[in-house]
Amino acid sequence: MTSTANPTPVRKAVILSAGMGTRLGELTRNLPKVMVPIAGKPMLEHHIEWLKSFGVREFCLNLHYLADVISDYFEDGSRWDVAIRYHREESLLGTAGALHGFRPFLDETFLVQYGDVFSRLDLARLAAFHRERKAAATLVVHPSSHPHDSDIVELAGGSRIRYIHHKPGDERFGNLGNAGAYLLEPTILDHLAPLPREEDFCRDLFPRMLAANERLCGYDTEDLLLDVGTPERLAWIEKHLKTA
DSSP states (O other), X not given: OOOOOOSSOOOEEEEEOOXXXXXXXXXXXXXXXXXXXXXXXXXHHHXXXXXXXXXXOEEEEEEOTTHHXXXXXXXXXXXXXXXXXXEEOSSOXXXXXXXXXXXXXXXXXXXXXXXXXXXXXXXXXXXXXHHHTTOSEEEEEEEOSOGGGSOEEXXXXXXXEEEEEOSSOOGGGOSEEEEEXXXXXXXXXXXXXXXXXXXXXXXXXXXXXXXXXXXXXXXXXXXOEEEOXXXXXXXXXXXXXXXO
């Protein structure tokens, strides 16, 4: 059920959609990973419908692998009563580098969602948390059962982020893993490296912001956020949705 805790909805979202999804094997031979079906519809469609329920109406999708499969299916977004814009990357720009294609459009608080993370994130609660703390960036985190294979977020007491340990993570710094969703202010764009450099949020951009003493916070939630980049995890989410 959609929360109504936050009266000012987040209206814009970037969904990272460029990846190939090699871990999914034959499933992504003819499909981008965000188009792999879950419960009868593409994973990306689940993202758009879920975020729309919280007030997001404008979506940015970066494209690379089999780009036309995505743009031909969603077109301008009007079938879902949303607006969709695209940016095609000739070579992959990385998770943070993908923002370059949408810079003029990202002029207010916006969400970044990893396209291969199935989410039931309560965006309203996340937005309230983010605004109360006046954060430049809020990273959704949750305990990871495999911290050695995760970006580990180290908090400095409370919710402020002290350090981000890019994967492979180090269990000495806890098990709060990056969950693949961020709420960001437009000021973070000032910290992007100039193109053509490929850039990652946790390896490059967020550490640069921490060094500049920007306020980054970690939002620890039990909301469902699951990387479905393997056949086993894809099967789990299919079963979960059937029994939920």
